[in-house]
Amino acid sequence: MIGFKDTITTDVLIVGGGIGGLCAAIASARSGADTLVAEKSDSRRSGSGATGNDHFLCYYPKAHGNDIMPILQETFQSQIGGFHDPKLTLRFLQESIAMADRWLEWGINMRPFGPDYEFMGHAFPGRPRIWLKYDGHNQKQILTAQAKKAGAKILNHTPVVELITADGEIAGALALDVSSEEPSFRLIRAKKVILATGTANRLYPAAGTPGSPFNTAFCPACTGAAQAQAWRVGAKMVNMEMPNRHAGPKFFARAGKSTWIGVYRYPDGRLLGPFVEQATRYIGDITCDVWNTAYTDVLHNGTGPAYIDCTGINKDDLEFMKQGMVSEGLTTVVDYMKRSGLDVTKHAFEFMQYEPHLIGRGLEVDINGETSIPGLYGTGDMVGNFRSDISGAAVYGWICGNHAASTVQQGSFREVEHSAWVQERAELYSSFMDRKNGGTWKEANLGLQQIMASYAAAGPYNVRSETLLKAGLKYLGDLRKESIESVSVRNAHELMRAVEALDLMDNGEIIMHAARERKESRGMHLRSDYTFTNPLLNNKFLQVWQENGTVHTNWRERWGL
Amino acid sequence: MPPIINAEQCSHCGTCASICPLNIFTYSKGQTPVVAYPEECWHCNACVLDCPKKAIELRLPINYMMLHVDADSLHR
Structure with a gap:
């Protein structure tokens, strides 16, 4: 069994030190909560924003006028606009320029072209331009420095691998220390947990270079950890079945x-x-x-x-x-x-x-960024009912961080050290280290990609159907069983990749369950057995979650203004 | 073999190994980091940008070839 380092206790735990996680950390720590970021790599250069970004969607009354509604409409019609609960998008837009102001104050060059913000790119002729063009080449270093300055602690090379709940509420997480060859576990007890693990890549074969699975547009270390871990403890997801390319x-x-x-x-x-x-x-x-x-x-x-x-x-x-x-x-x-x-x-x-890949598909969050599990929040690319990429992660990170910190007094620390769930998962991951001459994490990951490409393919020119998805779920179950029984790893790095492969399998399973329930064709979700778009579903989201191994789905109306 | 470290220029600080988003390096204090998992490189250039000695260059795999044509061929 892999050893455990000393348990850490913190008011607010943030899972992932990307744009959303760091902005949540700054807000939480500034509000006085004891704040810890657990990061898989090093927050100065991790995730899809590692080396920079240049478009930050926001509403700036000085440029856009005092009516926010045209900007809200433009957001919905932009490339990130398809799957929003308008209530959340409105709050995001209202608070967005304050975030740009903060980034500017902290030293990210939000005005590279002169004395004021400029909006350009991803724009239609004659329509409002909503993307603030900025210079984000040093954004991760600056946000990391600000998080530390605010008093947040950052634990690099320590990905969270499991969430822990008690009586239906969040209680903490199990992390894996991969800072040396020999892995160790770390229990983190927290009153609030904010998930910010980014996109889910490596689910499907790389379209251009199938022999190079790490050739992905977004960071290939982002593997749907939040969706998988939250799924395992019963949180609700939305829009997982809607492909994005x-x-x-x-x-x-x-x-x-x-x-x-x-x-x-x-x-x-x-x-x-x-x-x-x-x-x-x-x-x-x-x-x-x-x-x-x-x-x-x-x-x-x-x-x-x-x-x-x-x-x-x-x-x-x-x-x-x-x-x-x-x-x-x-x-x-x-x-x-x-x-x-x-x-x-x-x-x-x-x-x-x-x-x-998954971006803007995943956890359902409320107006404060809280998921269906009390005390568990989500911000950024792994949220399923709101999306605005960089600025969405930043602004909702800020909202989550503030809300978590301001309600921390109402929560209490719970027992995490004698959790049967932790024991079960720690034993599973340890078995990969103990086993010799087994299969590799890469075989497991490629197996998943093969199944997703055949049985949960995305359009155009590929279809899904009841029989294909049902077969895919069966094969995925077989793959998971074989992987759990046969994968062996030699060190902490390979164990981290094996955990990612299992997380990706959960993502694949969620996608297939939801795709079965969406009995229509829409966007790149093409059903050969339901070839039409059902107008009755236009303003609805499909929730999917599991409870004790039983999968549930439910259609709900979008949360309007 | 994506990042290539010039061992003579390397100051053994370990920055590349620490900041790599994909954790592809292994590093022991006082040694030149080793590119242990080259196939997991994202080719993000973070190691090249952050190396204080500018001792790293990034080679793109042959199959990542950025397909292109002479633009004039589109202007006939």
């Missing part, structure tokens, strides 16, 4: 397609979309935010490939774009292009649609 350069998977300022063209030079003939820093080509499957469609119908052509932009915008690549954290792209003699003024780059 990002797009960008082929075959090097990177986010940040709006950082590229250009137009999308067919090989014969025609434009893919009707929005702009000439791209500028303010209005790029939004075609692929709208026609999400474009790059796949043009391969399937033979009219492709599709290229981004940046050669028509003016010199100033070209320099602006190059700087934007650094702000967005795309210095690998910049360096590679330099070394390979590639130049955006001479070359056009093929774009592609990446494999499905």
Whole structure:
């Protein structure tokens, strides 16, 4: 059995030191709560915001006017807008500019172009521009420094692997110390826990490079830990069945397609979309935010490939774009292009649609960011009923941190050390270390990707059905059993990856249960047995949760204004 | 073999090993870090950016090739 280090007691535990986790930590610690961040890697450079970002959605009355409603509508129609409870989105927008002000005060350059905020990119001609363009290349270091300054403690290289509840409320978590070759467990007793583990990647084979599973646009260390752990203790999820596929350069998977300022063209030079003939820093080509499957469609119908052509932009915008690549954290792209003699003024780059991943799908949270488990919160990419990427994680992190800290006095510390659940899970993870010559975590992860691609595939040109999903769930059960009985790991690093593989299997299972219940086709959830979109479900979300191994689903209305 | 550490320039500070989002390095004090899990590299460039001695370069795998054409071919 892997050994346990001393138990830590903290008012507020934050799981994941990304944008959402760090903003939650700053708010919580500033409110006077004893605050601890447990981070898988090192919060200065972890997660999908590791090396930067450049678009921060927010409502700025000075630029947008005093009526917030057009900005709310623009948010819903943007690439992040599909699955929102409007009540949450409104609160987010109302509090968003204050967050930008804080980031600016802390030293993140939110005004790289002059004395005021500027909004550009991901925008339609003639419509409000809602994305504040900023320089986030050092955002993680600055947020880490602010969290420490506020008094939060950060435990790096210590991913949380299990949540602990008592009498239906949160009681703490089991973490795994991977800072050395030899793993150890760490129990953390907490009155409140805030989950902030980011996107879920490595669920499906990498679309461009199936032999390279870590070639993902978002951070491949983010593997749906929050959804899996919360699922295991009975929390409600929403929208897990709705696939999301990002797009960008082929075959090097990177986010940040709006950082590229250009137009999308067919090989014969025609434009893919009707929005702009000439791209500028303010209005790029939004075609692929709208026609999400474009790059796949043009391969399937033979009219492709599709290229981004940046050669028509003016010199100033070209320099602006190059700087934007650094702000967005795309210095690998910049360096590679330099070394390979590639130049955006001479070359056009093929774009592609990446494999499905989870972003804005997962935990159902209330207006304060609290999940269906009292004392358990969520912020960022693993929330299922609200999404606004960087700024969404930051603002709702702030909201969660404040709410958790302000209600901490009402909670009490509970027993975690003699939990049968902890014992069961610690024994399971320890068995991987004890076993010799077994299967590898990678085999388990690839097995999941194979099953997801065959039985829970996302559109376009792939379907789901009752029989496929039912078979997929059966095979997933077989894979999980085989993995639990046969995986062996040699050290803490491999154990962390094995835990990720099991977490991903839970995510796959949730997706398949929810996809079975969504008896219609919508977006990239295409059912061969229900080929139509059911208008009665337009304003509804599908909740899915489990209790003692029994899966429940329920349709609910969206929470309106 | 994504990050390549120049052992002569490396000051053995371990920063790359600490900050890597994918934890792909192993490090012992006073030694050059080892790229122990190269296939798990995300190619985010954090190690290159944070190395105080600029001793790391990142090589993209051959199959990550960033497909491109001469833009002029689209302007006929």
